[in-house]
Amino acid sequence: MNDLIANEPQIRLFAFLGILAIMIVWQVLKPRRAYVKPIKEKAKRWANHSLMMVISTLLLRLALPFSATAFALYIADNDLSLFGISTPLVLGVILLDCLIYWQHRIFHKVPLLWKLHRVHHSDETLDVTSAIRFHPIEIFLSMLIKFLAIWLFGLSAVTVLVFEIILNGMAMFNHSNARVPGDSILRWLIVTPDMHRVHHSVYGRETNSNYGFNISLWDRIFGSYIAQPKDGHENMTIGLNEYPGGESRLKGLLLMPFKR
Ligand SMILES: [Zn+2]
Incomplete structure (x- = not known):
């Protein structure tokens, strides 16, 4: 088990880069929507999404003394789970x-x-890099919630690692601009790019739907499922009405939570 923790960074990096590469190739070869922008603007958006992930990783390292897997291992070894x-x-x-x-x-x-x-x-659009575009404070709060779940349910380090790899991989898959054959069948089981794209629509009703990341069942069970965007996948507007045309500057992204 300690081997797992020792190799955790390599395992994560391998899974991340592997799935990232697959989804980049997929969305280039079989794109779902057109996204026409000068390459310089595209590169800036991708670079800033990557920087958001780097800052989040640094924040977790600095603010928390251990990773979620190390915490799970500690809880299990000392029999400290709540129940x-x-x-x-x-x-x-x-x-x-x-x-x-x-x-x-x-x-x-x-x-x-x-x-x-x-x-x-x-x-302003959705592609595989949207999956790493989260504010560092949101990433930090998510980690605290995960710590709480480990303590409540006595989750093992392997469970946490497997879940995080699945979550990261599925987020890259369902944010990608890839055309997925058999979507209508696949989405009975997992969240597909077409299903998650509805969640990124500018219409409030659609934004507040399809919250799932991995298993598609939760939205169906808890009544938040919308099958398709009102305007269709090719014509729908992605983003928020408050940010027409989107926001992709690093400073704008980091300061956004502190704006009205
Ligand atoms: Zn959301």
Whole structure:
């Protein structure tokens, strides 16, 4: 088990770069929507999304003394979970996924949290790099919620690592601009790019739908499922009405939660 923790950064990086590469090739070869912009502007947007991820990683390293997996290991080794239970891997992953669904929904409903989460929604378009465009404070709060879940359900380090790799991979998949064959069948099981794109529409009703990241079932169970965008995938406007044309400057993204 300690090997797992020791190799965690390499395992994560390998999974991240592998899925990133696959989704970049996929969305270039089979794009779902047209996105015409000068290459310089595209590169700036991608660079700033990458910088947001780097800043979030640094913040987690500086603000928290250990990773979620190390915390899970500590809880398990010392029998410290709240009810003295240890949840098995598959159930743990499903529980975390349901929790993330509700976390996302709450970030839409509580005005202070929405100020953080709208950074993600103010993107002018959607592609694989939208998956890493989150405000560092939102990433930090998500980590605290994960710590709480580990303590409540006695989640193992493997559960946490498997879930985080799935979540990162699925976020890159469902934010990508890839055309996915068999979408209508696949989305009975998992959240597809077409399903998640509805969530990034400028229409409030559509923004407040399809909160799931991995399993598509939660939106169907909890009544937040919208099948298709009103204006169609090719013609729909992505983003927020407050940020017409989107916001992609690093300073603008970092300061956005502190603006009215
Ligand atoms: Zn959202």
